[in-house]
Amino acid sequence: MINMESEKKIRIGIFWLVCVLVVLSLGGCSSRARDMEQVSKEERIVIRFSxxxxxxxxxxxxAKRFALLVNERTNGRVEVQVYPNSRLYKDGEEFKALLEGNVQLIAPATAKLTEWFPEWALFDLPFLFESYEEVHRAMDGEIGRRLSDLLLKRNMMALAMWDNGFKQVSANRPLLWPQDFASLTFRIMPSKVLEAQFAQLGAKTVAMPFNEVYSALESGMVDGAENPPSNMLTKKFYEVQSHLTISNHGYLGYVVLTNRQFWESLPEDIRKVLEDTLREVTQWEREIAAQENEKDLELIKKSGKIQVHYLTEEQKKAWKEALQPVYRQMEEFIGKDLIEMARKL
Structure with a gap:
């Protein structure tokens, strides 16, 4: 039986234990407590980026850098959640998700827009651009503005344009001359220009989502594909192809898109932070894209799993001549004036 003196000591001990626990909880979680006080659940804006x-x-x-900077610069008021690797939505599903408000940002390849806006197929034309500088002049100038204005018709807005890089072509035999493509089947993104490009070389095409390309190459469903080195390395396409030709025959870029209704519903101060941060991240992304593709190509070569070929000037000239008819075929589809504007760059 506990006497009064013992009971008093137990109560005092419990009191001090509670005090210590309170102090520890406040000290260890102070930043989280401040965050929750600064931004209520009702005030927080969640942006899903797929x-x-x-x-x-x-x-x-x-995408990851953009998310970190926005979360920091808005003091937690805006939380950008990034879902890479088709984790949330696959190719072909993203647009529906964006228009229905299930995600707020996507960054599809320009070719993915051509189903609704054929003018965007401009960026798929072979050998249209010789350098990143030419691409950026097109993106950031009158051509980019004209193409971006088209998106408003479907409740979408273009916020930025990012580089992936110049495309190289892979297969299980060397591709050095136009005739080497005959009878092969290539995976492409949905694009009339890309269909015409390979048809002009005597090859067939299959349009399929990006996440299915590795298995299609591995199984032999398709014989080859076109990708910048960064995609080839990260998705390990070089492990299921025996030959890679450094052709720089086409450009692959992305458009950062948002739902127009969502964007216009944001407070003006938040929109400004997002726009300023996107401009900064876009410049950074363009700088690292070229660097990363060079580095990734070296890693592919060092793997020893694929033979890498470089086109000679004579071979490159033959490719350009063989693909020239694609421009005439696509004049009505893309717009002759738009093509001429790009060629003048």
């Missing part, structure tokens, strides 16, 4: 490539690619790294 994309289909790996986190380690230029696009994946830029």
């Amino acid at each position: 994309h289909v490539v790996a986190e380690s690619t230029p696009k994946g790294r830029a």
Whole structure:
């Protein structure tokens, strides 16, 4: 039986134990407590950013950097949640998710827009651009503005344009001359220009989502594909192809898109932070894209799993001549004036 003196000591001990626990909880979680006091659940804006490539690619790294900077610069008021690698939505599903408000940001390849806006197929034309500088002049100038204005018709807005890089072509035999493509089947993104490009070389095409490409190459469903080195490395396409040609025959870029209704519903101060941060991240992304593709190509070569070929000037000239008819075929589809504007760059 506990006497009064013992009971008093127990009560005092419990009191001090509670005090210590309270102090520890406040000290250890002070930042979280402040965050919750600064931004209520009702005030927090959640932006879901879905994309289909790996986190380690230029696009994946830029999306992550954008999220971190926005969360920091808004003191937690805006939380950008990034879902890479088709974790949330696959190719072909993202647009529906964006328009229905299930995600707020996506960054599809320009070719994915051509189903609704054929003018965007401009960026798929072979050998249209010789350098990143030419691409950026098109993106950031009158061509980019004209293409972006088209998106408003479907309740979408273009917020930025990011680089992936120049495409190289892979297969299980060397591709050095136009005739080497004959009878092969290539995976492409949905694009009339890309269909015409390979048809002009005597090859067939299959349009399929990006997340299915590895298994299609491995199984032999398709014989080859076109990708920048960053995609080839992160998705390990070089492990299921025996030959890679450094052709730089086409450009692959992305458009950061949002739902127009969602964007216009945001407070003006929040929109400004997002826009300013996107401009900064876009510049950074473009710088690392070129660097990463060079580094990734070296890693592919060092793997020893694929033979890498470089086109000679004579071979490159033959490719350009063989693909020239694609421009005439696509004039009505894309717009002759738009093509001429790009060629003048």
